[in-house]
Amino acid sequence: MSSDHIVGIDLGTTNSLVAYMQGDVPAVIPGEDGLNLVPSVVALDENNQMIVGNAARKYLIETSDRAVYSIKRLMGRGMEDIQEELKLFPFRLADDLLSGEVLRIRIGERTYTPPEISALILRQLKRNAERFFGGPVTKAVITVPAYFNDAQRQATKDAGRIAGLDVLRLVNEPTAASLAYGLDRRKNGVVAVYDLGGGTFDISILKLHDGIFEVVATNGDTHLGGDDIDNLLIAIALDDIRGDLGLDVRRNGEAVQRIRKSVIEAKIALSSEPSAKLDVDLPGGKKYQREITREMFEQLIQPVVDRTIGPTKQALKDAGLKPGQVDEVVLVGGSTRIPKVRQLVQELFGRAPHTGMNPDEVVALGAAVQANILGGGSAITKEMLLLDVTPLSLGIEVAGGVTDKIILRNSTIPASATQYYTTQVDGQTSVAIHVLQGERELARDCRSLARFDLKGVPPMVAGMPRIEVRFLIDANGILHVSAREQRSGKEAEIEVQPSYGLTDEQVEHMLLESYDFAEEDFRQRQVIEARREADTILAALSKGKQSPAWQELSSEERAKTEELERALLAAKDGDDYAAIRKAIDALNAGTMHLAELMMDTAVSAALKGKAMDGAEADLPEGEGAQAGHPVAKAEFK
Amino acid sequence: MANADSKSSLIVPGEATERCWSCGTMRAQHFCNSCGKVQPAAPVDYFMFFGFPRKLDLDTAVLEKEFYALSRRLHPDVFAQAESVERAWSLEQSSMLNDAYRTLKDPIKRTEYLLRLEGVELEEQSKQATEKARATGELKKQVVPPDLLEEVFELNMHLEELRGQKELGEDDPALLEEIGKAKLSLEEKFDALFNELKAEWKKWDAAVDSGTEEQLAQIRDQMLDVLNRRNYIRNLVRDVNEALE
Numbered sequence: 001m002s003s004d005h006i007v008g009i010d011l012g013t014t015n016s017l018v019a020y021m022q023g024d025v026p027a028v029i030p031g032e033d034g035l036n037l038v039p040s041v042v043a044l045d046e047n048n049q050m051i052v053g054n055a056a057r058k059y060l061i062e063t064s065d066r067a068v069y070s071i072k073r074l075m076g077r078g079m080e081d082i083q084e085e086l087k088l089f090p091f092r093l094a095d096d097l098l099s100g101e102v103l104r105i106r107i108g109e110r111t112y113t114p115p116e117i118s119a120l121i122l123r124q125l126k127r128n129a130e131r132f133f134g135g136p137v138t139k140a141v142i143t144v145p146a147y148f149n150d151a152q153r154q155a156t157k158d159a160g161r162i163a164g165l166d167v168l169r170l171v172n173e174p175t176a177a178s179l180a181y182g183l184d185r186r187k188n189g190v191v192a193v194y195d196l197g198g199g200t201f202d203i204s205i206l207k208l209h210d211g212i213f214e215v216v217a218t219n220g221d222t223h224l225g226g227d228d229i230d231n232l233l234i235a236i237a238l239d240d241i242r243g244d245l246g247l248d249v250r251r252n253g254e255a256v257q258r259i260r261k262s263v264i265e266a267k268i269a270l271s272s273e274p275s276a277k278l279d280v281d282l283p284g285g286k287k288y289q290r291e292i293t294r295e296m297f298e299q300l301i302q303p304v305v306d307r308t309i310g311p312t313k314q315a316l317k318d319a320g321l322k323p324g325q326v327d328e329v330v331l332v333g334g335s336t337r338i339p340k341v342r343q344l345v346q347e348l349f350g351r352a353p354h355t356g357m358n359p360d361e362v363v364a365l366g367a368a369v370q371a372n373i374l375g376g377g378s379a380i381t382k383e384m385l386l387l388d389v390t391p392l393s394l395g396i397e398v399a400g401g402v403t404d405k406i407i408l409r410n411s412t413i414p415a416s417a418t419q420y421y422t423t424q425v426d427g428q429t430s431v432a433i434h435v436l437q438g439e440r441e442l443a444r445d446c447r448s449l450a451r452f453d454l455k456g457v458p459p460m461v462a463g464m465p466r467i468e469v470r471f472l473i474d475a476n477g478i479l480h481v482s483a484r485e486q487r488s489g490k491e492a493e494i495e496v497q498p499s500y501g502l503t504d505e506q507v508e509h510m511l512l513e514s515y516d517f518a519e520e521d522f523r524q525r526q527v528i529e530a531r532r533e534a535d536t537i538l539a540a541l542s543k544g545k546q547s548p549a550w551q552e553l554s555s556e557e558r559a560k561t562e563e564l565e566r567a568l569l570a571a572k573d574g575d576d577y578a579a580i581r582k583a584i585d586a587l588n589a590g591t592m593h594l595a596e597l598m599m600d601t602a603v604s605a606a607l608k609g610k611a612m613d614g615a616e617a618d619l620p621e622g623e624g625a626q627a628g629h630p631v632a633k634a635e636f637k
Numbered sequence: 638m639a640n641a642d643s644k645s646s647l648i649v650p651g652e653a654t655e656r657c658w659s660c661g662t663m664r665a666q667h668f669c670n671s672c673g674k675v676q677p678a679a680p681v682d683y684f685m686f687f688g689f690p691r692k693l694d695l696d697t698a699v700l701e702k703e704f705y706a707l708s709r710r711l712h713p714d715v716f717a718q719a720e721s722v723e724r725a726w727s728l729e730q731s732s733m734l735n736d737a738y739r740t741l742k743d744p745i746k747r748t749e750y751l752l753r754l755e756g757v758e759l760e761e762q763s764k765q766a767t768e769k770a771r772a773t774g775e776l777k778k779q780v781v782p783p784d785l786l787e788e789v790f791e792l793n794m795h796l797e798e799l800r801g802q803k804e805l806g807e808d809d810p811a812l813l814e815e816i817g818k819a820k821l822s823l824e825e826k827f828d829a830l831f832n833e834l835k836a837e838w839k840k841w842d843a844a845v846d847s848g849t850e851e852q853l854a855q856i857r858d859q860m861l862d863v864l865n866r867r868n869y870i871r872n873l874v875r876d877v878n879e880a881l882e
Binding site (some may be wrong): 210387411417474 | 708
């Protein structure tokens with residue numbers, strides 16, 4: 001199993017990363033530019049090619065209508081959820097959007113759903129990993145904010161599928177961080193993870209117990225992060241520009257993006273400097289400059305930072321713990337570099353937070369640890385197990401528009417609940433169920449997850465059918481529903497209408513579409529794979545040449561083998577994977593006799609009682625006496 | 638939720654029951670004794686799931702230890718690479734494990750669960766049930782425990798007065814103090830009821846081993862009474878808190 005790499009991916013609002021387990025240590029896989037962070041920015045370049053990451057960033061300014069950032073804010077959301085977002089972010093929605101439809105964002109001429117845009121980022125990370133490993137990567141663990149609801153999780157999973165990834169698990173970001181934190185500290189105790197990222201805030205309280213990472217409570221805000229701080233600064237700059245320079249650049253995408261870039265730089269500088277300068281070139285040759293002191297900055301962001309207090313206190317309360325009972329507080333997310341944030345955390349918990357981990361990378365590293373666990377584990381992860389919880393209560397709408405909670409928040413997942421339904425009218429054959437997520441008493445204040453129609457109920461007198469509906473939240477935090485009419489034993493048919501999700505068919509269609517775009521990817525991957533196989537067989541052959549069996553071949557056989565070897569070397573230099581494969585097969589066939597001779601040597605050595613170790617020294621590396629063809633590709637590793 | 642009438646088909650944990658789907662040897666409840674493969678979830682109640690007798694004075698440290706040990710063997714993470722049927726069973730088994738643990742570790746939920754298993758009908762006292770009753774116009778049975786009659790009557794008067802004053806924007810410190818005192822008294826009663834419940838647990842556990850059906854029935858009624866009184870006080874305290882807000 002070690003041959004197929006399972007990677008861990010942090011799909012962030014601002015930056016995304018891919019990591020893997022390098023022996024006992026999780027490590028981030030850098031991109032082609034050598035950088036670990038891939039900015040979560042997608043843009044169409046001059047040639048109408050989709051580009052992702054650092055290369056896409058310059059288009060935010062140059063052609064801002066052809067670039068998208070912070071798409072995570074729109075994952076799993078509907079039109080009515082994002083009115084605030086639309087005021088603050090330059091998302092260009094498709095003109096023909098219908099209410100209740102999955103959002104579509106315009107980039108250049110085409111429109112894309114948020115999962116498709118996220119899939120472009122995931123695909124880039126996948127490519128980075130494939131380049132790094134020299135082979136295909138098809139399985140991944142992807143992290144999501146702990147406070148993501150069902151629709152947001154489903155959208156993330158869809159994005160993975162569209163990118164051609166088998167998403168083995170969605171892991172909550174703070175929980176993933178705790179895995180990276182706990183990996184080299186075999187400590188038991190209570191840990192709080194305070195995760196303030198680009199767009200989301202999570203707080204999770206965990207009990208660490210002999211390798212078991214048990215989340216006892218989680219809370220958060222999926223609309224709170226560094227983006228909000230940037231927007232405050234941008235608003236100030238726009239006001240200044242209008243007041244001092246008499247320019248209204250609010251509708252000017254390029255100017256806004258220039259300002260945004262400048263305020264982000266200033267924000268970062270203010271974490272270490274007492275003051276920072278904004279310096280922006282505006283259209284018409286004008287210049288906007290101002291200084292921001294740390295004091296002003298801290299005053300400005302106080303309301304944003306304070307919004308983390310409520311969720312933190314609630315999580316502690318739900319965990320039944322006092323701040324003093326928390327043994328360590330781990331900081332995650334770039335925004336926790338801000339001194340004001342650290343100060344607040346210290347006040348909340350009465351202790352200085354642990355700052356030993358890189359807050360940008362720790363989530364991806366933890367995802368790599370979880371990927372390793374799911375892959376069967378290694379010595380260091382063997383005893384590790386993550387027990388996570390559902391962040392929001394699951395409910396169903398009952399008479400009077402009231403939410404009846406059936407799985408409470410902070411329940412360990414997988415979790416399930418069974419409800420019984422009956423009919424109200426004679427001969428009624430279907431029952432409608434409205435599933436909700438949230439803590440509010442009234443259904444209209446909770447998040448609508450889906451409306452189910454239980455169909456195929458056998459016609460009976462009203463009140464007679466007894467329909468058992470089972471709600472199951474799986475280890476990804478995603479809901480599954482099954483139903484059975486108990487008197488007839490008939491499985492009821494469930495028609496799911498996800499309130500804001502893609503249907504399976506849509507995901508499938510997008511997957512196929514992305515294959516069209518990915519043909520070039522695919523070809524390149526084939527070449528990489530074929531070259532790797534060629535290297536294996538060539539290495540085996542050069543070992544074989546050292547063995548006594550080589551001398552037992554006739555000189556024609558030796559010459560023919562070497563000719564095939566040269567042919568493969570030549571094919572390997574080209575980028576036609578079919579040609580490489582053909583040369584591999586030819587060399588395989590041509591070395592059959594050599595293989596047999598080498599097997600004989602090994603077997604007769606064994607019969608003579610010679611230690612197999614010695615005999616194996618005659619065989620190519622990695623192959624024992626049971627191998628059928630020593631220079632063939634290894635069937636096992 | 639396991640139902641009480643499946644008693645006869647209950648599976649004794651730890652003992653060989655059916656054949657393992659994979660290797661055919663007789664198996665224990667969650668895993669095959671021979672090959673260790675996970676098995677489909679058996680229709681057992683939460684006590685049985687952990688191999689515990691249907692008793693209430695449970696050592697939660699032991700429960701937690703068992704929960705961790707079973708989690709290590711049943712959690713879907715352990716089966717990420719297994720065949721799909723095993724993955725499905727692991728999901729079933731571990732959701733049941735989590736549901737069972739969540740129910741049993743909480744003393745009140747544990748008692749309520751046992752009573753339901755024993756066929757006792759519990760009245761829904763949750764806030765949702767109250768809201769639901771309000772919304773549908775149903776009359777919810779709210780029998781005031783006799784020993785509280787006087788206290789509740791007085792408290793309700795005070796609360797009414799407080800609401801009236803609030804509407805007028807008035808403030809009466811003496812009234813607030815009265816209500817505060819009443820609340821404190823209720824909270825004390827609430828705590829005392831928990832101790833009363835624990836005493837019933839001990840009686841129940843002893844009766845499970847050597848009691849008659851009549852004795853068991855009597856203890857069940859006692860526990861139900863304690864729970865109802867406790868719920869009543871909890872709702873009352875909630876009303877007080879809402880009025881004070």
